[in-house]
Amino acid sequence: MSPTSQPVEPQRNVTALPRVLIIDDDRALCSSLERLLRLEGYEVALAHTAPDGLERAITEPYDLLVLDVMLPGGDGRVLLKKLRTTSEVPVIMLTARGDEKDRIHGLEAGADDYLPKPFHVRELLARMRSVLKRRMATPASPQLVKLGDLEIDPGPRLVRRDGEDITLTGTEFEILLLLVKSFGRVVTRDEIAEACLGRTIGAFDRSVDNHISNLRRKLGATWQDKERIQSLRGSGYIYTAGDSA
The missing domain is CATH 1.10.10.10 (Winged helix-like DNA-binding domain superfamily/Winged helix DNA-binding domain)
Known part of the structure; x- marks a missing residue:
């Protein structure tokens, strides 16, 4: 297999707390989520524009991204397509009003799941736990x-x-x-x-x-x-x- 055949991602310390990057321009929402997620045992980083979010996602190691569709400086779906050329980090995409087109385009871009706004934080936590559990699960005796x-x-x-x-x-x-x-x-x-x-x-x-x-x-x-x-x-x-x- 060619060394470049699979995306190369920053390495994470597997014993560390799960590290989440939230990319959303709603600063009040981000602050609220950051506070609640820290209480739940997550490390949280924030980005409020598409360029900043993409740079952080590519250069820093995260276990999960929470990504809004509408962002200053770019579309979240375009950001995700670019990210998928170098990273397979799980992504939960946030969509406004449960728009079906946003959901379809988000999944086509490489999102693992989506959540329409407004949402209850417990629903987001449940989605995050589910995605992380699947990501970190390794079969005891994986068979080809x-x-x-x-x-x-x-x-x-x-x-x-x-x-x-x-x-x-x-x-x-x-x-x-x-x-x-x-x-x-x-x-x-x-x-x-x-x-x-x-x-x-x-x-x-x-x-x-x-x-x-x-x-x-x-x-x-x-x-x-x-x-x-x-x-x-x-x-x-x-x-x-x-x-x-």
Whole structure:
């Protein structure tokens, strides 16, 4: 594997408190979140513009980013796309009024989850814990998974298609691994949400569907004339591009 095939991130001390960067121009909200998160045992850094936020995110080690869509000096989604060229740090994106387009574009840019404003801080904390738990979890005996043109290595969380590295967000990786391990079986949206988002979803919550769309785009919709991830209306999703044997 080429040394530049995967994003290179600043190294973190794994024994340190979780370090969070909040990028939002609402200074009152940032101050409130900083105070509450510190009480919950997080180290918190703040940035109020897109350029400052991107520089901090690239040059300093963080365990999680909380990123607003609308920022002075740039769009949060554009910032995230730039960040994803060098970093796989988990990102929760904040969107105004639960705008569906903002959510879709945020997930396409590489967000792991999103939260519409206004929100309750306990909801944000729950999302943060869920993302960090998934990120830090390492299988006791990670086994290399091969199916069709894909090779998935759960330990370093790497995905290759025909030997080429594919960059996925943490959430996308978890969803793909779940579907591949459930090869040939329908996995419901609720199952995916609980296992990979760490929460339940409502009937109109399209977050799982948006992540699936990203996976299809990154991995290719088909393999050997087989639809990679089939959608069964009212049921869920099923991975069929491969040989169960």
